[in-house]
Amino acid sequence: MEHWKPRNTDVLSALVGEYQFLHLLRGRVYDKLIDYLIEVGPAWADEESDFILPTIKGISAKLGEKHVSKWIPIIADDLITINLEKPELFKTKDTYSLYLLHTYENSDDTSISYHIWTDKHFHINERFYWHFAKVKMYYHLFFIEDIRHEYRNGIISTEITLNTGSQNDYRKFLLQRALFENKISLSEVYKLSEYTIDQMLREIYR
Structure with missing residues (x-):
């Protein structure tokens, strides 16, 4: 899947899945879109809800903004940047372990790195479904290929490598x-x- 470029519709749905962190990007040119995604995020995430995310054209009309398509990939890049630079801002209640996810595809150099906080523990070869990965990658179902721990300056950090290929x-x-x-x-x-x-x-x- 060389040179594959993510579709804006996939990136948009992936961003809605991270709505609880989008407030970290407020104060930028795309504030209207950020506020809208935060507003609809809970309904979109609710499995019992019949909410359907509008088309990009529909969102543009609702917000009265013609730059929505342009903003979507920029918001994704900005969210990844702040996540990697200040992972502590993404810590939520009852989560105590910080993991750095790193993905790659065997057939391509496409990848995404992103910090998550969780109270879960991971094991090699487990399946990992990660919808947000679609902001950069074609796939969003992985298996855990490797887990590495590092202790530095009194802090333990863990990096998890996710692979899209089949286990061999x-x-x-x-x-x-x-x-x-x-x-x-x-x-x-x-x-x-x-x-x-x-x-x-x-x-x-x-």
Whole structure:
């Protein structure tokens, strides 16, 4: 899915799903749209509600603004930026663990990084449905590929890598074997693309 560009309709619905944090972006040119998304967010999130999000054209007419389509991807980028720079602003009641989600697609370099606060614990290979990922990616259903913890300056941080590909236990076995036998280095695993690593494994164990 190379060079795929997210549709504004997908980005809009993903933003409504984050309505509880959109107030952090107030004071900018798109305030009218922010206020509208915050207003309709609870009804959109309510599974028992029959609320249907209007079309972008409908929202533009309701707000009397012709720049709604232009604002949607800008709001998504601004929300991601403030999330990465000030994750503490996204902490909600009864959540105590901070995680940095990082996604990627095997067939592309498309990715998104985003902090979440939760009281849940995660495990490798679990499925992870993340609607907000559609602001940047084609997929929104992942599996947890890796979990890494870091302790620095008295704070423990955790990074979770989400992959859109299918789980491949045999590939994992070959990769672990190659690492153990020093035929592939850990730095190569983190620096090189999935495709390149796959080619290296095929050459080593053909």
